[in-house]
Every structure is written in C-alpha cells, then in structure tokens.
Amino acid sequence: MIYALTGVPGSGKSSVADELESRGYDVVRFEDLLAGAVSGYDEEADSRIVDVEKIKLKSKPDIVVGHLAHELGVDAIIVLRADPSIIEKRLRARGYSEKKVKENAEAEAIDVITIESLERGKAVYEVDTSGMSIREVADQVEEIMKGGEDKRKYAPGKIDFSSYILEEY
Template identity: 40%
Template sequence: MMCALTGTPGTGKSTVADELARRGHRVVHITDIVQPYARGKDPERDTQIIDTDRMADEFVPFDGFVEGHFAHLLPCDRVVVLRLRPDELAARLSARGYSPDKIRENQDAEALDVCLIETVEEYESFQIFELDATGKSPAACADTIEQFYRGEIPSSFGSIDWSAFVGVSS
C-alpha cells in the first residue's frame, strides 16, 4: 500500500517523512524524482512548472510513503494531508528565506484548504486523513500517520478551519 504525505510547503511533510524512514518505512521524496518532469519556471509565482500528469502516469507505486506538495496527484491508496496554522506556517517559510509574496500565497493556500480540496476531488473519503501538525512533534505526527496507514484509525478530514487567516499578513 502506498500512502501520500501532502500539504502546503512548510507544513512538515519532509520532516515527518524522514521520521517514517528512520522507523524503517520506504519513503520517496518527490523532490528527488521531479526533475525529468520539470517544464521551466513561472517567474511571476516563483515556482517550477511540473508536468504532474506525466509524472503520475509514469510513477510506479510501491509499499510505503511518497512525500511532496503534490503527492496526492500520484496513484496512492491513502493520503495524509498535513496542515499547519497559517501564522506558524509563515514563521517557518520566513526562516527558509521565502519572499513575503510567496509566504502570503502559501498562507492563503493553507487557510483555503487548497491541498485538502484537491485531495478530496481525487480520492474517496475513506482514503483521506487530515492531520493538524501545529504544535506536534514529527514523532507524534508519524505515530498518527502509521496508525492511519495500518487502518487502526479511520479517515478524518474537514474539521480544520483557518479561513480567518485569509488575507491576514503575518
């Protein structure tokens, strides 16, 4: 069974994936495989353009976790959407050197549930787990993800509401 770890940049996907790998799970980071699918850069949004359809068509599923901002576009059995309160997200992205415009774009995407909505459009409800990583350690997040992966806790999503953060500068 393959499980996607997706979410807005800065929500903790890579850190949690590294914890899962440390525990013996196979983990593939999209950043390690995306280069053949890169189609240039969008200078206006300061982001790479990726042929996600081709990547999904050519991706070979495996048992374990695939981590990345658009892992939910790959053929997975389950999907975990990591979430983070937008003010905490802004602090993380600022520490990474993101521009104020890019921070604002990602805060709004998080507040508007963009990754969750895309996931819900692609998967059945029983395949999705939304995890609020705010204030949680990577180990605690990995514990919950492992339980969902093994079917020990049910699907759960749609209860996080950060709409009050839309358009709010941090």
C-alpha cells in the same frame, strides 16, 4: 497501500517522512521523481512547472512525499496541516519572499491541498500538526497507515483555519 504525504510548503512533510523512514517505512520523495517532468519555470509563481502526468512511480513505496504527491498514482492521501501563522513563520525563516509566504499561508487557511486531494476521489486523512512534535505527527501518520480504529479523528473537514483570512478584513 501507497500513501501520499502532502501539505503546503512548511507543513512538515519532509521532516515527518524522514522520521517514518527511520522507523522502517519505504519513502519516495517527489523531488526524486521529477526527471523529465519539469517543463519550465514560472517566474510569477517563483516555482518550477511540473507535468505531473509524466511522473510514474517505478516502485510501490509505503509513502510518496511532496506537495504534489496527492496528484500521483497513490491509494490514499494524508494531508499535513499547520496553523497558517506557523506556516508563515517557517517560510519566513527560510527566506521566502513575503508574497510567497502569504500565498502559502492563505492556501493553508482555505484548505487548498485538502480540496485538491478530495478531488482525486481517494481516501483522504488530515492531521493537524499545530503544537505537535515531528515524532508525534509521525505517530499519527503511522496510526492512519496501520488502519487504526478511529479514522473519524482524521476525517477531512474538521480543521478550520479560516480565521487567518477573516482577521485580515
């Protein structure tokens, strides 16, 4: 089984993937698959334009990590979630523009990555990492990958960050 570890920027994907790698899992980073798949730069969005169709997995890792990992040829998808106010803080600390901070926090509030993942027609799991340490998140991701008994715990649709949006009006 190849699992995508996805989520909005700042959700903790890289940190959790590093922890899982140190536990012995074979991790491939989306960044390392990009060669030949970047077709330009979107100034408006302040991000690279990636032709995901051109990306092929050359091996069968345990985990592919990245905010577009769910678009690849994986078997199941794990979405890391974090309260939008946490996403805001982390992205601001990185020096992202206020526009990019808000866009990503709002995307988290309206479940964008989960919805995109569900559209792939594969098994999707969500982990609400709010208030959890990186190790605790890695424990939960491991539990999912091992096929732990209680998968209802991670069933998509239980997380509701909509108050982040509603509070603005």
